Amino acid sequence: MGSYIIRRLIQAIPILFGVAIVSFAIVQLSPGSPIDRFRGANVKPETLANLARLYGLDQPIPQQFVSWITTFLQFWRKEAWGFSLVDGRPVRDVIFQRMPATLLLGGVALGLTIIVAVPIGILAAVKQYSWADKIITTFATVGYSIPSFLLGIYLLYLGGVVLHAFPLFGMRSLVGGGSPLDIAHHMVLPVLSLAIQQIAGWSRYVRAKMLEVLNQDYVRTAKAKGLSSNRVTYKHALRNALIPVITLFGLTLPGLLSGAVITETIFSWPGLGQLGVISVAQRDYPLVLAFVMIGGFGVVAGNLLADVLYGVADPRIKY
Amino acid sequence: MVSRADVSAVEIERRRREEAEAESEEIDRTPVRSYWQLVRRRFRQHRLAVFGAIALVVLALYGIVVPIVTGGAWHQTHLFLPEAPPELFDKDGNFTFAILGYNETGQNLFARLAKATQTSLEIGLAAVLIIVTIGIFIGSIAGYVGGWLDNLMMRFVDVMLSLPALFVILMITAFFGGGNVWVVILAIGITGWTTAARLVRAEFLSLREVDYVQAARALGASPRRIIIRHMLPPALAPIVVAATLGIADSVVVESALSFLGFGLGSQEASLGTMLENAQNYFFSGPLKVVYPGVVLILIVLSASFLGDGLRDALDPRQRIETK
Amino acid sequence: MTGTRAGAGPLLEIRSLKTYFFTQDGTVKAVDDISFQIAHGQTLGVVGESGCGKSITSLSVMRLIDRPGKIVDGQVLLNGVDLLTKSDDDMRDVRGDQMSMIFQEPMTSLNPVFTCGDQIAEAVQQHSTMGRREAWERAVEMLRLVGIPDAKRRATEHPHELSGGMRQRVMIAMALSTDPDLLIADEPTTALDVTIQAQILELMRSLREKNRMAIMLITHDLGVVAEMADEVVVMYAGKIVERGDVKTIFGAPHHPYTQGLLRSIPRLDARVDRLEVIKGTVPSPLNLPTGCLFKRRCPQRMAICDVAPPVRDLGRDHVSRCWLTPEGEPPEVGAETKGAEAEEAAEALTVGAR
Numbered sequence: 002m003g004s005y006i007i008r009r010l011i012q013a014i015p016i017l018f019g020v021a022i023v024s025f026a027i028v029q030l031s032p033g034s035p036i037d038r039f040r041g042a043n044v045k046p047e048t049l050a051n052l053a054r055l056y057g058l059d060q061p062i063p064q065q066f067v068s069w070i071t072t073f074l075q076f077w078r079k080e081a082w083g084f085s086l087v088d089g090r091p092v093r094d095v096i097f098q099r100m101p102a103t104l105l106l107g108g109v110a111l112g113l114t115i116i117v118a119v120p121i122g123i124l125a126a127v128k129q130y131s132w133a134d135k136i137i138t139t140f141a142t143v144g145y146s147i148p149s150f151l152l153g154i155y156l157l158y159l160g161g162v163v164l165h166a167f168p169l170f171g172m173r174s175l176v177g178g179g180s181p182l183d184i185a186h187h188m189v190l191p192v193l194s195l196a197i198q199q200i201a202g203w204s205r206y207v208r209a210k211m212l213e214v215l216n217q218d219y220v221r222t223a224k225a226k227g228l229s230s231n232r233v234t235y236k237h238a239l240r241n242a243l244i245p246v247i248t249l250f251g252l253t254l255p256g257l258l259s260g261a262v263i264t265e266t267i268f269s270w271p272g273l274g275q276l277g278v279i280s281v282a283q284r285d286y287p288l289v290l291a292f293v294m295i296g297g298f299g300v301v302a303g304n305l306l307a308d309v310l311y312g313v314a315d316p317r318i319k320y
Numbered sequence: 321m322v323s324r325a326d327v328s329a330v331e332i333e334r335r336r337r338e339e340a341e342a343e344s345e346e347i348d349r350t351p352v353r354s355y356w357q358l359v360r361r362r363f364r365q366h367r368l369a370v371f372g373a374i375a376l377v378v379l380a381l382y383g384i385v386v387p388i389v390t391g392g393a394w395h396q397t398h399l400f401l402p403e404a405p406p407e408l409f410d411k412d413g414n415f416t417f418a419i420l421g422y423n424e425t426g427q428n429l430f431a432r433l434a435k436a437t438q439t440s441l442e443i444g445l446a447a448v449l450i451i452v453t454i455g456i457f458i459g460s461i462a463g464y465v466g467g468w469l470d471n472l473m474m475r476f477v478d479v480m481l482s483l484p485a486l487f488v489i490l491m492i493t494a495f496f497g498g499g500n501v502w503v504v505i506l507a508i509g510i511t512g513w514t515t516a517a518r519l520v521r522a523e524f525l526s527l528r529e530v531d532y533v534q535a536a537r538a539l540g541a542s543p544r545r546i547i548i549r550h551m552l553p554p555a556l557a558p559i560v561v562a563a564t565l566g567i568a569d570s571v572v573v574e575s576a577l578s579f580l581g582f583g584l585g586s587q588e589a590s591l592g593t594m595l596e597n598a599q600n601y602f603f604s605g606p607l608k609v610v611y612p613g614v615v616l617i618l619i620v621l622s623a624s625f626l627g628d629g630l631r632d633a634l635d636p637r638q639r640i641e642t643k
Numbered sequence: 644m645t646g647t648r649a650g651a652g653p654l655l656e657i658r659s660l661k662t663y664f665f666t667q668d669g670t671v672k673a674v675d676d677i678s679f680q681i682a683h684g685q686t687l688g689v690v691g692e693s694g695c696g697k698s699i700t701s702l703s704v705m706r707l708i709d710r711p712g713k714i715v716d717g718q719v720l721l722n723g724v725d726l727l728t729k730s731d732d733d734m735r736d737v738r739g740d741q742m743s744m745i746f747q748e749p750m751t752s753l754n755p756v757f758t759c760g761d762q763i764a765e766a767v768q769q770h771s772t773m774g775r776r777e778a779w780e781r782a783v784e785m786l787r788l789v790g791i792p793d794a795k796r797r798a799t800e801h802p803h804e805l806s807g808g809m810r811q812r813v814m815i816a817m818a819l820s821t822d823p824d825l826l827i828a829d830e831p832t833t834a835l836d837v838t839i840q841a842q843i844l845e846l847m848r849s850l851r852e853k854n855r856m857a858i859m860l861i862t863h864d865l866g867v868v869a870e871m872a873d874e875v876v877v878m879y880a881g882k883i884v885e886r887g888d889v890k891t892i893f894g895a896p897h898h899p900y901t902q903g904l905l906r907s908i909p910r911l912d913a914r915v916d917r918l919e920v921i922k923g924t925v926p927s928p929l930n931l932p933t934g935c936l937f938k939r940r941c942p943q944r945m946a947i948c949d950v951a952p953p954v955r956d957l958g959r960d961h962v963s964r965c966w967l968t969p970e971g972e973p974p975e976v977g978a979e980t981k982g983a984e985a986e987e988a989a990e991a992l993t994v995g996a997r
Binding site for chain 1: 478481482576616
């Protein structure tokens, strides 16, 4: 197992390197320069040249890339990920400061997803063609088809504007906010708008896998042994059906790390996703690059985690 | 996978027909159907897919016809008509078709929604065209040539899949765009081709070993001919399905972009810009958020029903089997 | 663990069993009005081409038919008790205890996430009062009995760590762990190599002697039947076309279909240049011919075959569903007879369900 993980980590290096190249290329190819924001009638050309030198913009592009990536890797240093072009703060600190809000939102949404989606997916499969199945399948199809940003807008309107039950934005009340209850109150709508689509997707997947497994020969063997249908379903079938669900977990992880860009923006949730959108809008390149790299890291880590968990859950896989 | 079964299904049908003919004195009344007859029949049985196809046609017609009928009404502002109620004719008796009323700047909402539907569908179609083109190109080369080239291309696909897609689209539209439709289409297209490429590659890898491709190769057919004549057609079924679902995805991404203010300019009419604009009038006119949202959901639902139906219909393994 | 062994009657008796599948394209009569019985300790071979309904028959006996299939009529009597009228709970006590089943695909018939020992012990525990430990001991013992070397270690392994032949032995061990009266074996050797096939058959034969159990052996392989069975049932398109003891079926087959099947297997004692095959394919179950189901492929087809043939009694428990006389001649009513006259003749000639 250990050597497998190490091998996978080594394989991840070229992928992350590729992510770095692509994101760096997009920034480089984009028209204009990071120092354009300092241009003005009363800014001397020498000042601009100095700024360009300061940011290393006078060097050839490959050299810029190498110096960016080498400092980027030294993440334990405060200046490793550069400084925000907008407020000059170290990018690394800004990101770590935003991370908890994102993890909280994504984590709660994921937890809710698992708690709800797995049981209803199983129910729909076991009682295939029943009313329960039809209702769950319909919910899942519709829920999966409503874009999460649209759901966010509608939830905001319904819960915030019509019912006045939930706050319209942010994570804490402006006055006297910050208690766990207050944060939970703020979280309800964004969590729902994230979770509903995930629940729809997960329950469909669990249902499909469960149906697939229930048609397997070994389920028939279990029935032929005279086991009760509960034992056949919840011991023999479920154990096999849940193994591939691990893959979904791996797919959800990157979103957990880099945040739900749109949902956070709609609800002004002070997390990484919202920061990402702001940084793109402000062309805050160091921040944008760091954000893409964290996203890439999340994907690689999610895949690795899923594969490792798969190996733990499925005895057929040996590393 | 699909295609191999596809070939065998066609083969079985052919054999069956020969046998039916051999039994000259008595014709087997088993209906002998061609692959496409089966596809059509299975598709029609899939009621949701038929609904999806019809709904998409209706939406497309709405997007094409209404802007023609109403002319420039979708962008004309009427300072004297802000938030005016629905009407079919204005006070001078001219036909306006404003059955959804007017928005805060006096624009005809029904006409504007039609234009937005048109724009969004156009963007979706164009983006999918790019996605499918790149996907077939990369996937077929990787799958046909194999070896190091395949390896290199698949590592590139891995890189693309590791990028936070929506965020990269945001970057491209923000840095290069300034509200240009083509930048939006390109951004969606060049980030979205990985699934299509993987599908085509997988098909090609399995088809490479199939007898008739081996035979074509043994007969000295050129790779170009083998790919276009023998390998692409059976690989088309999953591509068609992926493209159908891709339209919905692209429309959603465009709406999200425009909603965040990174897509089209707010002067343009797309489902996303209408949503963004409507959000500013949350408290006064909530229905304006509902209209474009409903159209968006309809597009996504219809496309996914259509995609599911096509997948089931095009998959020849789904014949009703009896033991 | 074993049910009462009634001395007199047959162990298993199937009366007019009908299992239909209700598909989108129409009703498929997978098993259509079949009757036969198996005595204690006897082996019955059920043969036929794939799709003839032999597997559905065995699954119907176990009551393991899933949607869209349904047992629509008939009786399945085990020791005189109709299984089809039992509640689901009562049926579970029979399944895996009084009768067990092994399947065609050893590769997929064992649950991949549990060890072989666990899966056998589970069956044991289900039908006895044994504790975990005792059941596990029994599982290891059974693995030893079916000839798995190093049974103690093998019991702790997962199915994927075993070869196909070994897995089929595990399946047999599982099926026999509750000491059943009846073992239903659905193509138990089809998926295996020839040498392994012989080993598994030998194993089943020796266990049959040891446990005095009856076997319902479903196969398309006539060689296996000749080797194992006491009595043979030949099925075609959901119906039994011929039934008799193994010597009669192989020595003096009556039905043209049985004759065709026998001619299509290679023999050592007769030199032939080319093996004969039965022309054509099994008719689509959705579109069966009227009258005799086999007529389209039959070399001895007559006009009267458009009327459903009688089930003729050929003596010594030998029956055949064919118009031909016991001597193989065209029927007394005349080969060209049609309509009501032929139907009456068929009814008169048909022997009632035993």
